[in-house]
Amino acid sequence: MIINLAYLYPDHMNIYGDQGNIDTLMYRSIKRNIKVNLIKVNQNSVLKPGNFDLLFAGGGQDRHQSSIAKDLLSRKNVLKKAAINNIPMLTICGSYQLFGAYFKPFNGPKLKGINIFDAYTKASKVRKIGNIVIKTKILTPSTLVGFENHSGSTYINGSTKPLGLVKFGYGNNDQDKLEGAVISNVFGCYLHGSLLPKNPHFADHLLRLALEKKYGKISLNPLNDREEWQAHYSAISSTKKNRHPLLKYLK
Amino acid sequence: MLKLSLTISVSKLIKQATNLVPSLGGTALPGLVALKLDKDILKKIIIKNKLHSIIITGTNGKTTTSRLVAQVLKKAKIPFFQNRSGSNLIRGITSSLLDQASIKGKLPSNFAIFEVDEAVVLKLSRVLNPKIILFNNLFRDQLDRYGEIDSILTKWQETLKHLNSKTTIIYNCDDPSLEYLTQNYKKKVSFGLSKSLAKSKTLSSSADAIFCLICHKKLNFSHIFTSHLGHYSCPSCHFKRPNPQITLNSKINSLELHNQYNFLAAKAVAKTLKIDSNTISQGLGSFTPAFGRGEIFNLGGVNTKILLVKNPTGYNVILESLSQKKLLKSTPILLALNDNLADGTDVSWIWDVDFNYLKYQKAPIIVSGIRAKDLQLRLKYAGVRSSKITLEPNLKKALNLLKKQASPSAYILPTYTAMLSLRKILVKQKLIHSTWKD
Numbered sequence: 151m152i153i154n155l156a157y158l159y160p161d162h163m164n165i166y167g168d169q170g171n172i173d174t175l176m177y178r179s180i181k182r183n184i185k186v187n188l189i190k191v192n193q194n195s196v197l198k199p200g201n202f203d204l205l206f207a208g209g210g211q212d213r214h215q216s217s218i219a220k221d222l223l224s225r226k227n228v229l230k231k232a233a234i235n236n237i238p239m240l241t242i243c244g245s246y247q248l249f250g251a252y253f254k255p256f257n258g259p260k261l262k263g264i265n266i267f268d269a270y271t272k273a274s275k276v277r278k279i280g281n282i283v284i285k286t287k288i289l290t291p292s293t294l295v296g297f298e299n300h301s302g303s304t305y306i307n308g309s310t311k312p313l314g315l316v317k318f319g320y321g322n323n324d325q326d327k328l329e330g331a332v333i334s335n336v337f338g339c340y341l342h343g344s345l346l347p348k349n350p351h352f353a354d355h356l357l358r359l360a361l362e363k364k365y366g367k368i369s370l371n372p373l374n375d376r377e378e379w380q381a382h383y384s385a386i387s388s389t390k391k392n393r394h395p396l397l398k399y400l401k
Numbered sequence: 402m403l404k405l406s407l408t409i410s411v412s413k414l415i416k417q418a419t420n421l422v423p424s425l426g427g428t429a430l431p432g433l434v435a436l437k438l439d440k441d442i443l444k445k446i447i448i449k450n451k452l453h454s455i456i457i458t459g460t461n462g463k464t465t466t467s468r469l470v471a472q473v474l475k476k477a478k479i480p481f482f483q484n485r486s487g488s489n490l491i492r493g494i495t496s497s498l499l500d501q502a503s504i505k506g507k508l509p510s511n512f513a514i515f516e517v518d519e520a521v522v523l524k525l526s527r528v529l530n531p532k533i534i535l536f537n538n539l540f541r542d543q544l545d546r547y548g549e550i551d552s553i554l555t556k557w558q559e560t561l562k563h564l565n566s567k568t569t570i571i572y573n574c575d576d577p578s579l580e581y582l583t584q585n586y587k588k589k590v591s592f593g594l595s596k597s598l599a600k601s602k603t604l605s606s607s608a609d610a611i612f613c614l615i616c617h618k619k620l621n622f623s624h625i626f627t628s629h630l631g632h633y634s635c636p637s638c639h640f641k642r643p644n645p646q647i648t649l650n651s652k653i654n655s656l657e658l659h660n661q662y663n664f665l666a667a668k669a670v671a672k673t674l675k676i677d678s679n680t681i682s683q684g685l686g687s688f689t690p691a692f693g694r695g696e697i698f699n700l701g702g703v704n705t706k707i708l709l710v711k712n713p714t715g716y717n718v719i720l721e722s723l724s725q726k727k728l729l730k731s732t733p734i735l736l737a738l739n740d741n742l743a744d745g746t747d748v749s750w751i752w753d754v755d756f757n758y759l760k761y762q763k764a765p766i767i768v769s770g771i772r773a774k775d776l777q778l779r780l781k782y783a784g785v786r787s788s789k790i791t792l793e794p795n796l797k798k799a800l801n802l803l804k805k806q807a808s809p810s811a812y813i814l815p816t817y818t819a820m821l822s823l824r825k826i827l828v829k830q831k832l833i834h835s836t837w838k839d
Contacts, residue, residue: 161611161619166544169606170752173782211549217617279545280746297747299545342749347778377787381778388740388771 151368152185153360156197158207160190162218163244166299168208170344171240174353175206182371184361193221199228202237204360209243209342212255219261222248226264233266238335238359242345246331246338247271247302256301267331267338268310271302274323278303281389282319282341284329289351293317295385296341296349304340306331313339318389335359348381405445405506408438412499428488432495443495444528449506454513454529455670458522459537459573461715462663463489465694466537467516469667473684477676480510489518491525520547523556527563533673534560536572536579537666540628541609541753542712543745550609554578561586571669573662574645575630581614581640592669593645594661596632599624600721607713607753615640627658627721628714647672657722659715664688698833701804703733705811709820711744713753716814720758723812730763733806735799737770737819744816748772756783765806767791769799770819796822 157172172188179186191197210218222245229249232239239249247253250269253261263270279299285292294314303323306312312322313330321329321340330339337356339345346353354370361368412431419430435442446452457467467483474481484497494515502508517525519539526534536557541550561570566588572579574591583589604611608628613620613635620640625631634641647669649661656664664685671681696707710716723729740746756779759766766789768776773794780790793799796819803811815823827833 160606164606166541166747167749167752170749170779170782173752177782211551213551217612277548297545297749299548299747301548342747344749344752347752347782348775377774377778377781380792381774384772384774 151183151361151365152187153179153204153357153364154187154189154202156189156191156202156205158191158197158205158245159193159210159214159218159221161192162214163208163210165209165211165243166342167344168206168242168342171206171208171242171346174344174346174350175204175357178350178353178373179357181373184357193218197225197228199231202232203364204356205229205232205237205239207239207241207245207249209245215244215248215253216255216258216261219248219263222264223262229264230266233334233336236335236359236363238356238363239337240356241336241338242342243300243340246340247304249336249338250304250306250331253302266336267306267333268308269304269306269331269338271304273301274303276324277301278320278324278340280319281385281392282321282329283317283386283389284314284319284321284341285317286314288313288332289355291351293382293386294339294341294345294349294352295382295389296339296343296345298340299342300340304331309333313337343385348378348385350375350378350382404439405442405449406504408435408442409499409502409504409506411435411438412496413504416496416500428485428496429490429492430496431499432492432497435495435499436492443491443498446498446502446506446508447529450508450511452508452511452513452529454515454531455533455535456515456517456522456526456529456531457535457537457666457670458517458519459535460519460540460542460712461718462537462659462666463516465660465663466535466666466670467514469663469685469688470514470670472687473667473671473676473681474514474674476684476687477671477680479512479674479676481512481514482508482510483514484516489516490521494525519553520556523560523563526560526568530565531568533569533571533670534564535666535670536570536582537662538573538576538630538714539578539610540712540714541607541750543747544750545745545747546742550578554582557582569673571666571673573630573666574643575626575632577610577614577620577629577633577640577642580642590647590669590673591643591645592647592665593642594626594630594665595648596624598649598658598661599626599631600658601625604629605717605755607717613638613640627718630662657718659718659722696833698827700800700811700827700832703804703806703808703811705803705813707813707815707820707823709817710814711817713750716754719814720755724758728810729758730761731808733764733767733803733808733811734759734762735767735769735803735811735813735815736776737796737799737813737815737823738768738772738776739770739816739819739822740772741818743818748775751776751779754779756780756785760784762786762789764808765789765791765802767793767799767802769793769796770816797826800826
């Protein structure tokens with residue numbers, strides 16, 4: 151078996167550990183004798199429909215986000231088609247925002263997104279920074295852990311569903327207690343950390359979606375994930391401690 | 402006048418109190434209170450003493466460069482004073498000024514070296530009106546605190562706009578961001594490494610300034626030292642690395658890369674101060690490492706070196722320089738990762754560190770600190786054999802494990818607060834001195 155893994159804008163959208171997500175998808179495939187063909191897609195490079203089985207796009211600085219926004223718009227048809235075809239895609243932070251309708255920064259014009267998620271994002275005054283834990287229906291165990299760092303507040307609508315409910319942290323906008331977005335097999339969220347290394351169930355979910363689309367029903371060999379789950383649960387307990395509701399009275 | 406003396410007295414009293422009861426808090430408290438009592442206290446003291454100053458800033462190398470400049474000034478017999486390493490925010494700098502001032506506000510000398518946090522340069526340079534500002538480099542670092550790398554560069558651009566024409570800017574021209582920053586500034590001195598010292602031609606995935614800051618095209622790098630430090634030019638506009646005014650003399654080629662830059666920076670400062678070459682090389686030659694940055698001590702017969710690691714580039718440079726000395730494979734290492742405020746609360750950055758250098762490690766690797774389990778997982782994905790990794794989140798126990806290794810030498814690579822905790826333990830065991838002052 152082989153997975154064609156597209157990595158969108160590795161030169162621009164690679165802030166703080168996004169490489170860890172790619173490393174994890176590759177590691178967990180190779181351990182199972184599944185070949186990975188990594189396709190790095192930068193500005194102006196070619197990405198044809200049908201050429202990728204799984205896609206990842208990360209976060210970046212505001213300046214980099216606006217310089218790729220136009221290029222992303224030119225790929226709107228290819229990516230929409232892939233979404234309708236149930237190709238799994240994971241977008242984090244800056245790319246998550248641009249997979250919605252738009253991102254309106256504080257200064258400067260609105261950045262138009264590609265409208266895969268029925269969602270929009272506006273910069274807010276409070277930057278949402280800290281460890282985050284959410285609960286999602288799509289995975290067992292249901293927890294996802296990570297670190298969020300975003301000024302944008304995202305609001306989702308209609309057929310786009312949240313990835314999960316915020317247990318500790320801010321999430322999409324610090325108001326509706328929702329985090330992330332899901333439509334068909336496209337996922338968006340604000341979780342860095344890196345996300346996939348210490349959430350191996352999510353990494354496997356993406357790999358399974360990609361492989362089953364291509365090869366029909368499969369089962370992934372279990373891996374020894376002792377260190378992964380140790381990191382997962384220790385992140386939950388330290389987040390719990392740091393976000394204890396009584397702590398604010400001590401500060 | 403009375404207010405000035407009163408404020409100084411209060412801050413000195415607090416200093417005494419914090420000396421007696423260390424748990425009362427850090428070195429910044431006297432300054433914090435003084436600024437509350439009189440928000441212009443810093444300005445008043447600077448004017449009163451007609452203070453000349455040097456600001457040293459950048460992501461990596463502030464403390465060591467300050468120390469090197471200090472050593473040259475000592476050799477040149479130029480009286481000066483400096484702030485403590487780590488106390489580099491406004492309140493910390495205010496603390497150190499008030500600590501050294503007399504009750505009437507008189508300082509021991511009218512010349513000062515300040516190591517200054519990247520985000521504070523703008524505010525402080527307006528008050529200080531410095532003779533020199535040194536910009537070492539700009540890398541991704543503590544994004545949970547600084548927000549973005551660009552926001553620091555924007556603040557530095559603001560700084561340069563407000564300077565009077567008498568300030569000299571000294572900068573590392575191997576860093577494209579700094580070349581861009583200074584391109585329209587007149588009074589400047591550049592330093593950089595010659596291409597014979599370049600290590601690679603491929604950029605690491607964590608390199609930041611890889612696009613032309615003028616026309617946004619991807620820069621061509623003919624030589625790379627580390628991250629985005631190298632010899633670069635833009636394929637579509639005039640932007641390129643200039644020929645540096647100050648470059649390395651061959652004598653210090655044996656140093657690790659980060660210290661080559663620190664030496665070069667200190668040399669550029671000394672030359673700008675018109676100190677003669679002999680005195681400069683004597684001063685630089687008498688170098689001893691700063692607090693936690695290459696300190697060596699004897700841990701029960703194990704010759705142990707502490708190397709502070711704070712961000713991906715700093716970590717990569719240290720791992721690379723250790724791996725060049727063939728010793729690394731058989732030398733036990735203690736890696737400690739904390740996620741307190743001063744370390745950065747986001748541990749994502751370890752995924753930008755190239756831990757492949759430890760892949761063929763034969764000696765044990767002990768992982769410790771609050772986020773030891775994240776570090777353990779990171780090493781697994783770098784292909785480090787799990788049989789070589791020992792997890793011990795408790796720093797004291799981790800040190801004991803290191804002591805038990807039957808090895809002539811060992812390395813400790815801690816983040817900032819892990820380094821402070823480790824030093825505290827080592828001071829208690831009388832293995833190192835508690836000297837805060839460098």
